[in-house]
Each structure stands twice: as structure tokens, then as C-alpha cells.
Amino acid sequence: MVVAVGNTLYSSSAPVLVLALKCVSGLVKCPVASLERSLPIFVRQTLEIIQSAGGNTEAEVMQVALRSLSAILRDGPKQVQVKEKDLVFLLELISPDLEDAAKQNTAFTTLRAIVSRKFVVPEIYDLMERVSEVMVTSQSPQAQELCRGVLLQFLLDYPQGKGRLRTQMAFLCKNISYVHESGRKSVMELLGAVVQKFQENLIFEYADLIFISLVMALANDESTKCKEMAASVVASLLARLDGVRKVTVFAHLHSWAIQEEKPQLSRVAFQVYGIAMDTYHRDAGEYSITILQDINMTLARSSEALKQLENIDGEEDDAMDVDVEWQAPYQCLTALSKVLNATPALVIQADAVNWEAMVEHLLYPHAWVRTISCRLVGLLFGAIPVEEARRVEDLTNSTLRETAKKICQQLKSEHLTEGLGLQVVKNLFYLGKSFVLSLKDGEEDEVAGDEEGGAPPNDVSAALAWLFSTLSYQIRTTLIARRNKGSRKVRYLSLCRH
Numbered sequence: 001m002v003v004a005v006g007n008t009l010y011s012s013s014a015p016v017l018v019l020a021l022k023c024v025s026g027l028v029k030c031p032v033a034s035l036e037r038s039l040p041i042f043v044r045q046t047l048e049i050i051q052s053a054g055g056n057t058e059a060e061v062m063q064v065a066l067r068s069l070s071a072i073l074r075d076g077p078k079q080v081q082v083k084e085k086d087l088v089f090l091l092e093l094i095s096p097d098l099e100d101a102a103k104q105n106t107a108f109t110t111l112r113a114i115v116s117r118k119f120v121v122p123e124i125y126d127l128m129e130r131v132s133e134v135m136v137t138s139q140s141p142q143a144q145e146l147c148r149g150v151l152l153q154f155l156l157d158y159p160q161g162k163g164r165l166r167t168q169m170a171f172l173c174k175n176i177s178y179v180h181e182s183g184r185k186s187v188m189e190l191l192g193a194v195v196q197k198f199q200e201n202l203i204f205e206y207a208d209l210i211f212i213s214l215v216m217a218l219a220n221d222e223s224t225k226c227k228e229m230a231a232s233v234v235a236s237l238l239a240r241l242d243g244v245r246k247v248t249v250f251a252h253l254h255s256w257a258i259q260e261e262k263p264q265l266s267r268v269a270f271q272v273y274g275i276a277m278d279t280y281h282r283d284a285g286e287y288s289i290t291i292l293q294d295i296n297m298t299l300a301r302s303s304e305a306l307k308q309l310e311n312i313d314g315e316e317d318d319a320m321d322v323d324v325e326w327q328a329p330y331q332c333l334t335a336l337s338k339v340l341n342a343t344p345a346l347v348i349q350a351d352a353v354n355w356e357a358m359v360e361h362l363l364y365p366h367a368w369v370r371t372i373s374c375r376l377v378g379l380l381f382g383a384i385p386v387e388e389a390r391r392v393e394d395l396t397n398s399t400l401r402e403t404a405k406k407i408c409q410q411l412k413s414e415h416l417t418e419g420l421g422l423q424v425v426k427n428l429f430y431l432g433k434s435f436v437l438s439l440k441d442g443e444e445d446e447v448a449g450d451e452e453g454g455a456p457p458n459d460v461s462a463a464l465a466w467l468f469s470t471l472s473y474q475i476r477t478t479l480i481a482r483r484n485k486g487s488r489k490v491r492y493l494s495l496c497r498h
Helices: 002-008 014-027 035-052 060-075 084-099 104-116 122-137 141-157 162-177 181-197 200-220 224-240 243-257 263-284 287-313 327-342 355-363 367-383 386-391 397-411 418-437 460-497
Strands: none
Touching: 002 014, 002 035, 014 035, 014 060, 035 060, 035 084, 060 104, 084 104, 084 122, 084 141, 104 122, 104 141, 122 141, 122 162, 122 181, 141 181, 162 181, 162 200, 181 200, 181 224, 200 224, 200 243, 200 263, 224 263, 243 263, 243 287, 263 287, 263 327, 287 327, 287 355, 327 355, 327 367, 355 367, 355 397, 367 397, 367 418, 386 418, 397 418, 397 460, 418 460
């Protein structure tokens, strides 16, 4: 049978050649003893068929011949070789087809078969530069996927001179900011695979270049999907770093986090801090202390800026239309949440967290900042039994009173979401229990609350009455507003009928 199929490869009939070449593709996968001796002949004759087509890769015979040759190289024994001049011919032949949707599948199948056998000729390096460009510039997701597959295999299996590999990595990092989103996503897809599969020594060598490029994408990219992909690759990169490279990375982050005049750098630093805590979790070690120091400094700075804004503009506590930088405080508080979740002991450790500055953000003029700060208050309350709250340095009487005031203000906000509302209620319940325990020997509380939601009285024993009075006033006000709104709606519908 093998001989019969081999003889048909010499036919002058195109239909016969197509069937013969398809038979060769099937035979390669079969354990036929006589096949190994015939494969070199099959390769030589298949190449002659390809050459006789005169470079017309659209012809069916040519397409089938290329796929048959690819099957031999991919599935046949390793002893089967292709001469250098034939490899150069094949590479030159398929190069124009890499961007042709009708022929690119066959072209990439042939290229992957050549790469899988690690055939080395100078022309394959030149062709791979073209593949890199197509991977970025093509608008076809299928073509980009084919490019990534063969390029990754090439980078992993072929000898890469130091200069050549640096050029390739610089090309990838540069195109993380490519103008079209599809190109940026394709690059980050490949970089993610590179970070996971490259040897450690190569990761260490290019870690700084990759890290800086990805962080710039996190800071500047307008695509949510690209930012998510960049964050994922950053996490993979952090997971592979050794101690020396971790020190370098955290030195970068610290220098960015303290940039008061560049909130965009500060924001991205805390975002990466959060990614680092998700990656290292309890293994963050001394880096948690560095992160907390930067967080406390930023929260204090943001708190002061917020106070000045309120003094200058005279804004109400519920104002949300203030033009203020919110992303840096939000990322800062998010990083704080991840640090505390990874190391719960820091929640109640004295002076570990600047809770006073964090509480100031409960009325920050952005809903996300309010929500995360309220959850952090809940995290603190959840870590300390209410009976022990008075013995905790961070929960002073003044801090509890100020927290209660701001949380009551959150509760009546028109921007209150369901999730934030639930956390507000939990926090108020804790504060109420704390105020109850502050009463001494059953002493009755006769101090009236401020119906307009003013500050709680300095006397802690009077704070419970203030809390109930304030919440009662807010409930009455809300009910009246709803009834009035309903009445106006009824009157409006009545007028519409008439």
C-alpha cells in the first residue's frame, strides 16, 4: 500500500495528486513498518509537487501538498530531514500568505511544523519578525492567535542571541501601548504566556522592562479589558520573582506611591500593591509594613486635602459633584483592605493603621471611596468585641463619635447603595452597643440629640440618645419626603386625566 501511494505521487493528474497527498497525511500517523523507509521519498516528491506549482499557493494541489508535508514533519520520525535550500524555499513561499485569510491556516500549519522540528536557517528569524508584526497589527483574532502560538513556540525552542531576544522583548513591551485595542490585547496575551513559561533567568533579566511597561498600561490604558489583562500579567510576573527582584519592584512602587504632585503614579502604585497582596497574601512579610506606611501617609494627605476642600468650597457632607482626585484614595483604601485581610493581626495593632484619617473618607465625594472606607470600618469593628472596644487605642471616644456622625450622614445620602446601606447598618449597630456599654451603673441619659444631625455630645454617655434621636429624625424626614412625593404623583396623574 505504501508503495502504491508513493507511485501515485508521480501522477500528472491533479485530482490523483490531491488524493495521494491526503493518503500520505493519513499514513504518517499509522504504525506501518515500511513507511519509515518511504518517508524521505514522500518528502522529496511532495516538495517537487510544490515547486512545480510555480508559487501559486491558491491551487488546491499546492494547499494539500503543504498540509501533507506539514503532517510528515509534525507526525513522522525525527530522522526525516529537509534540506536547507528547501526550507528557505518553503519560508519564502508561505510568507505572503500569513495575512491572507483564505490561505493563512495552511501557511501557519507549515510554519509550526518547521518550528516544531527546530530547523534553523537565518530566514526563519526574519520571518518571525514578520509574524510578530502581524500578531500586533492584524485585525483578525484568528490570525493573531495563530501568530502567538507559533511565536511562543519559536521563542521557547530556538536559540535566541542576547541581542535578538532583547529586541523581541522590547518590541512586545513597546506595543503594550499599540494604538488599537486588539493589538494591545494580543501582545499582553503573549507576554502572559512568556512570563509563565520562560526560564527563571530570562524572567529575572527582563522583569524590570516588562513590569514598567505593564504598569504604564494599568495607569494609562482606556480599555477596561486591557487593564484587566495587564493586572493579570503583573500578578504572574510578581509570582515568579526572587527576593532581589522583589526589592527592586517594591522600591519602584514606594517611589511612585509618595508622588504627591503625580496622583496618577500614586494611584497605580497602590493598585499594584493590591495585586502584590493578592499574589503573596500571607507571604508578603516585611513588604506589608512598607505598604502600610505608604497607605497611612497617603490617607493623611488625602484627609487634609479633603478638609481644606470643605473649608474653601463650603460643600455639604453629601456633595458628590466636587472635582476631586478620587482614584488614588480609592486604590489606597483597596490596598489597605487587602493588607488587612492577609494579615488580620494588623487590624488591632496599635498605630499600624491611621484609622482617624481613614474615617475622614467616609464622606469623601465619591461613592466608591465611601463604600470601601465604610467596609474598612466594619472590618475594624468585626475584629474587636464591643466589650473590649474602650481598651483599644484606635477606638477613642472622639473617634467613635466622629465615626457615628459620618455614618449617619452616609445613611441619609441619596447616593446610598444597597450594599453600602447594609454595611452602614452593621456599623451603626456596633456603635450603638458601644454607646450602651458606656453608660455607668444604669445612669439615665437625658441629653437630647440634635435633630438636624449635628455632632454627638462630648459626654459619651449622652451619645446613645443623640444616635437614636438623629436616626429617628432621619426616618421621619424620609417618610415625609416619600409621602409628599406620592401625593405629588397622585395630583399629577389626576391632572393628566382631566
